[in-house]
Amino acid sequence: MTARVGVVTFPGSLDDGDAARAVRIAGAEPVRLWHGEAELHGVDAVVLPGGFSYGDYLRCGAIARFAPVMEKIIDAAGAGLPVLGICNGFQILCEAHLLPGALTRNQHLHFRNRDQILRIETTGTAWTNTFQPGQEVLIPVKNGEGCYVADPATLDELEAQGRVVARYVGGNPNGSQRDIAAITNQAGNVVGIMPHPEHAVEALTGPSLDGLGFFTSVLKHLVGTPA
Template sequence: MRVGVVTFPGTLDDVDAQRAVRIGGHEAVALWHADHDLQGVDAVVLPGGFSYGDYLRCGAISRFAPIMTEVIEAAGKGLPVLGICNGFQILVESHLLPGGLLRNDHRTFICRDQKLRIENNETPWTAAYAKDQEIVVPLKNGEGQYVADDETIKRLEGEGLVVARYLDVNPNGSMNDIAGIRNDRGNVVGLMPHPEHATEALTGSGLDGLGFFTSLAAGAFA
């Protein structure tokens, strides 16, 4: 499969995401924020970083990048889209996912290996995992506190739209320990931790993040 990885000004994990895509068995296609062409990719990754310097709100400017017009339209037609950290923030700002992401409740940047539970494996990005499988991947953010109104939280929980949940410790104050969510259709997934940094034995925190990239081959499309 051809997986596009978008680079915005200030993105810093795009190369890591491209490498994870290749390790996962796919062709990585570099996409530029100012383009209007998805180059016929089969899926898109919005990687982590500090797009446009995190001015206004994280992801608020990226949401209006020309490439996002194409991503939003394609996601509406079922294109698998994964947003990691800043990419999650961009998905929320684009209204592809509900809720919001605020400053960590302890008001400091955090960088740690984080234990997660995969709550939903019925997405193109999590099909390689068993439901309730516990994994460890790196987490690094300053604005990772997931929040939403009571009705949205009730719907996310009631309809099984929580994809990943923090275990052992809630690192940023996210409501219900939510680390990642999906849209109703299941093709759009956003999560705050970084699976692309856990895809090689030599570096990172092991191989637990690789499933987010090998899952595409399982054909779990909505």
């Protein structure tokens, strides 16, 4: 049976269509989920896409965290549902306390839009199991508030538990502490990533096909997950 991956649309989402396309290219069925509906429609995984949910008023992701659909996602993630938050989705995951830390204004106070090399540090997650440890991938980054910060104890804990999923290589585009580009929760089913893997899934439009691995990884994970 084809896996069904939900893609949430919030007011201000920009990359929900791209995320749905990436899911389809990976071989799954994308299911569009609406922010105002507290229903996941039986999906096997969820993607929180990039953009500016609710206009990024208050803080990025601060309002989206209270959307009706997030109530269901928070509960389901706690029960093991794979959830990937991309850019604004990463910010929402932090605001929802599904991931630690926060994403703040880029240190240089400029928006960054460029192709970025990442090093995959952790392959034991639902979203990175098709990569090799230390593999370098080329993924676009585009953010104004992508600087990952956390207190020293949290950063040390992430390092010690192997929960830093990816780091920036060849220059840090936003000043993120310890060059962190992506992290995971303890269970490995929730991943937040600031760069945009959904924009690196086709030769025609992406700088590489490296982003596809995030979406094929969750399909591999779901095959190995008992019903």
